[in-house]
Amino acid sequence: MENLTTDNWREIVNKKLHFPPELIPAIQEGNMAWVDSLLSLGDGIIRQLEESEDRLWREAMNLSIRLGNEGIMTSLLLGVKFDFRQIHEALLVAVDTNQPIFVKHLLDRLDQEKGNKMDVRSFSMAIFDHSIDDSQFAPGVTPLTLACQKDLYEIVMMLTQRGHDIPMPHSISCVCLECRNGRQYDLLKFSLSRINTYRGIASRAYLSITSEDAMLSAFHHSRELRKLSKKEPEFKPQYLALEVLCQEFAVELLGMCRNQSEVSTILNSAEEDSEDEELDEQTFEEGIPNLARLRLAVNYNQKQFVTHPICQQVLSSIWCGSLSGWRGSRTTWKLLVSLGIFITMPFLCFVYWIAPKSKLGKLLKVPVIKFLLHSSSYMWFLITLLTESIFMEIYRSDFASRKQNILHNSLHMIWVAGFFWFECKEVWLEGLKSYFLDLWNILDMMVLSMYLASFTLRILIMLKGHFLCQDSSTQELCDYFTNTVREDWKQEDPQLIAETLFAVTSMLSFTRLAYILPAQESLGTLQISMGRMIDDMMRFMFILMIIGTAFLCGINNIYVPYVVSPHLGRFNETFNFLFWTMFGMANQEYVDMPDYALAEFVGRIFYGIFTLLIVIVLLNMLIAMISNSFQRIEDDADVEWKFARSKLYLSYFREGLTMPVPFNIIPSPKALFYVLRSIFNKICCCCNKKAREYPPITSASSNTLNNGRGQGEGRVPYRLQVTKALVHRYIAAARREFEESKRKDVGNRITELNKVVGRLHTEMKDFHQKLQWRRKSEPDQANILGKYIMGARNNFRDFDKDDAMGYENTGLHISKQLTEEEDDDEVKAGEIKAGGIVSEEREEPESEGPVEPVPGEETTFETASTPDV
Secondary structure, X not given: OOOOOOHHHOEEEEEEEOOOOOHHHHHHXXXXXXXXXXXXXXXXXXXXXXXXXXXXXXXXXXXXXXXXXXXXXXXXXXXXXXXXXXXXXXXXXXXXXXXXXHHHHHHHHHHHHXXXXXXXXXXXXXXXXXXXXXXXXOOOOOHHHHHXXXXXXXXXXXXXXXXXXXOOOOOOOOOXXXXXXXXHHOHHHHHHHHHHHHHHHOOHHHHHHHOOOHHXXXXXXXXXXXXXXXXXXXXXXXXXXXXXXXXXXXXXXXXXXXXXXXXXXXXXXXXXXXXXXXHHHOOEOOOOOOOHHXXXXXXXXXXXXXXXXXXXXHHHHXXXXXXXXXXXXXXXXXXXXXXXXXXXXXXXXXXXXXOOOOHHHHHHOOHHHXXXXXXXXXXXXXXXXXXXXXXXXXXXXXXXXXXXXXXXXXXXXXXXXXXXXXXXXXXXXXXXHHHHOOHHHHHHHHHHHHHHHHHHHHHHHXXXXXXXXXXXXXXXXXXXHHOOOHHHOOOOOHHHHHHHHHHHHHHHHXXXXXXXXXXXXXXXXXXXXXXXXXXXXXXXXXXXXXXXXXXHHHHHHHHOOOOOOOOOOXXXXXXXXXXXXXXOOXXXXXXXXXXXXXXXXXXXXXXXXHHXXXXXXXXXXXHHHXXXXXXXXXXXXHHHHHHXXXXXXXXXXXXXXXXXXXXXXXXXXXXXXXXXXXXXXXXXXXXXXXOOXXXXXXXXXXXXXXXXOOOOOOOOOHHHHHHHXXXXXXXXXXXXXXXXXXXXXXXXXXXXXXXXXXXXXXXXXXXXXXXXXXXXXXXXXXXXXXXXXXXXXXXXXXXXXXXXXXXXXXXOHHHHHHHHHHHHHHHXXXXXXXXXXXXXXXHHHHHHOOOXXXXXXXXXXXXXXXXXX
């Protein structure tokens, strides 16, 4: 083996390498020489691993990556044969610790394995691998998805350049072979893999780097995730969190716009799928941008995007048009202008009918004026309905018979005809699909259908009576449709049905007035809250219907055999009794049957349970649901109101539909001119169809990002240039924020360390002070012993005065004093040894001031310094 020099024989498959127990400590110490000796790198052989020791080798590789030791990781890769699965987990660790250098080395090794034609499986098939069960990473997590979840832009770019990708998961109802195998193998792993895949797809990093138009991709992913939250309710919180993430990313990209030209380019373009092309084909008034992407955001329910200050500023500027002072004017002035338009509406419509291109005609095309004009028209329509109701009361006797005058209650049909033509033009401009996306349009169609049905039935009665009276053989039917009193009419009489439909449509017409309420903030918020409450009531009615039907059948079956109960025993009577019980307006004595105790007892039990469930439980639950909905709207009132107002604004930006009802049913010269021009173009084919040019919101040049490129085919569209610029700004801002967070994190750690050191210093100082106080409180045994020795010495000081005098006379007095001073030093040393330690508190006052003398010592000093006589 030592003689092998050819590169083709560097890998010996059959030789196994057992895991050395000392490898982990060597890696922890960072001792490369030790690691190289354990791996036997000198012979240049890449050894295979024991399958039973797979987890140990993985932990060794992962530990070297986590410790950031590039040399040890390189030694492991050179000396050990790691397969695809182990490199996969090592890549995850390198990505998790945000180490691009390690990721690059591992990717190079992975490419080398592919170059050697190794069996490299797809990362998406990792859920079938049992070896990852002990890993810290969830099933289905690939290096790219993990990097995307952590928004590691550098690593994501590195992986995508190497060809890594996140495949879009199949539909939840997919029955392909791969999905069936995944569900059968491990359903939990399969579901977690889908969630982790969507986490990578919906991440900011993946959308920024891999999408040509990141904002549109965020819109589409947001809608897809909202649908998945309904199809997979077990993972609903996760999908909704990812949907919010996509919405926030689109809003953050919009916030990167720096001038109005970029805003205009972003909001006016949506060119990816057929739905976006339909939005581009919808035309607005002359001078108003297309706003295709903004309308797409409204259709996708992107509330955060639509209510962004940039979008709201664009909408408000278009809404006021040339009336720049409208936004800042007072409410009183706005009400006066609205009243003037309401009164002069016929005159304004006549001027626009004659001269639509005049100054006044162009003023009427301003969206806010158009809104006031249409609102005034609708108010006149409601006034007409009220007037007809008053006439019906005045001519009540005629309306109660067949002799009613159809002109007395048919004036509103002029407005109905105008509304019908208005809705037809709206369907033509928007398309059938977009038209029915708005629930208000569905309500309009229902109301118009009932108005037309009611009017048609009344006309049918008149015509039928007229033609039947012409034939003598049908005299009886002629009398029925012309002279019969109301009491003799049949229940299915057409006039009864027409009157009922007219009553319902009159009520719905007044409720339709709520459509204009979002124009004002307070009223708009209440209108939205009312809509949510109605939705809660619809869901509540389903539960109420189930419980009510159950008790209706039970109570009715108890009283059916007993004829003595006049109010119960019939479905109609029992339903009325239970219905009014919910409002506390029923007579409880209806359930009493004194002659039949058992039936009466069971009936009372049923009635009591019904009252408890309906009146106490369900009605209070309905109140709680309504309160909760109202509170949710109030908590996010600004977003909800601005989103509803934006939809109202966009509905008045469309081209045409300027003439209000009922004047729109009169053919105008402009409409006649457009019809003739279209016929001429189709016949002669002299004009080529050109795409409509939508002007930007301002006159800013749209060529600033072209960088001097020519008009050739390789030129990047300005829309994509702006989108890429926004993405680059966003990535740069994200990196700056990441670096700033790292600096703040290090600073916070240093601050916390300083706090810990300061706290430790304070605790040690407190402990030292307590120790000194404890020493002060103890008796000074050293001073007591010293005083005792000095007292004994003083007692023997005068024992040999003659010798002392002799020493003095012979000149030895000085040596005696020295001896006495040495004795004093020995005594002090004895005091120190006897007392243990001398406190620092006593030493400090000596330097600050004089020390109080000890009585015994003072006597000693006087005796030693005064010669005896």
